[in-house]
Amino acid sequence: MKLVVAITGASGSLYAQRLLEILHADPQGPHEVHVALSRHAQEVAQAEIGKLVIPEGFQVHGDHSMQVPYVSGSTKFDAMVIIPCSMGTVGRIAHGYSDSAIIRAADVFLKEKRKLIIVPRETPWNLIQARNIVTVLEAGAQVIPAIPAFYHRPETILDLVDTVVARVLDHLSVKHALTKRWMEPETQD
Ligand SMILES: Cc1cc2nc3c(=O)[nH]c(=O)nc-3n(C[C@H](O)[C@H](O)[C@H](O)COP(=O)(O)O)c2cc1C
Numbered sequence: 001m002k003l004v005v006a007i008t009g010a011s012g013s014l015y016a017q018r019l020l021e022i023l024h025a026d027p028q029g030p031h032e033v034h035v036a037l038s039r040h041a042q043e044v045a046q047a048e049i050g051k052l053v054i055p056e057g058f059q060v061h062g063d064h065s066m067q068v069p070y071v072s073g074s075t076k077f078d079a080m081v082i083i084p085c086s087m088g089t090v091g092r093i094a095h096g097y098s099d100s101a102i103i104r105a106a107d108v109f110l111k112e113k114r115k116l117i118i119v120p121r122e123t124p125w126n127l128i129q130a131r132n133i134v135t136v137l138e139a140g141a142q143v144i145p146a147i148p149a150f151y152h153r154p155e156t157i158l159d160l161v162d163t164v165v166a167r168v169l170d171h172l173s174v175k176h177a178l179t180k181r182w183m184e185p186e187t188q189d
Pocket residue numbers: 007008009010011012038039040041043044047085086087088089121122123
């Protein structure tokens with residue numbers, strides 16, 4: 001698959017880190033992964049996990065230059081994931097700002113009817129944020145909030161992180177056995 005994984009300045013850098021690791025290790029790969037970092041992504045990652053580790057072979061891009069392949073509909077991609085996605089980024093997508101490579105890419109994926117998965121992280125939400133989420137849903141984005149599940153009885157932070165990353169992988173159609181599925185035997189995928 002050819003993917004954009006955009007990382008923004010919301011809390012939850014670990015979700016992005018884990019997704020990158022799993023995509024890199026995926027036996028169905030290698031995937032062509034373009035990692036797009038917003039201006040604040042590194043700052044939050046530094047606070048939360050020290051440093052984002054970009055797997056070998058994945059291309060890293062900043063957010064200012066439009067000299068990246070995913071800002072044009074003419075370049076084909078299978079999907080874009082914004083993980084974690086700040087409410088600022090959700091708002092700019094909802095209102096079509098296209099003022100940075102990440103926001104423009106999201107605009108492109110929506111207009112080309114390509115898969116755009118947004119993993120927002122904020123709590124609580126104000127009404128503006130809630131309405132922006134509705135707008136991106138109406139425009140065709142898939143919204144997978146960074147809300148972990150507990151019915152797998154997670155024992156570590158990584159177990160919790162994986163409950164969110166597993167849903168993202170499901171929506172990317174990437175096979176995985178990250179978490180036990182409800183009422184299904186453990187050996188699947
Ligand atoms: C430590 C830290 C944690 C943050 N967590 C969140 C968050 O969970 N959700 C959010 O919407 N913004 C959060 N922010 C604020 C965003 O980083 C800020 O709004 C930024 O402008 C987002 O820009 P970006 O979407 O281009 O990365 C956080 C900022 C810092 C420094």
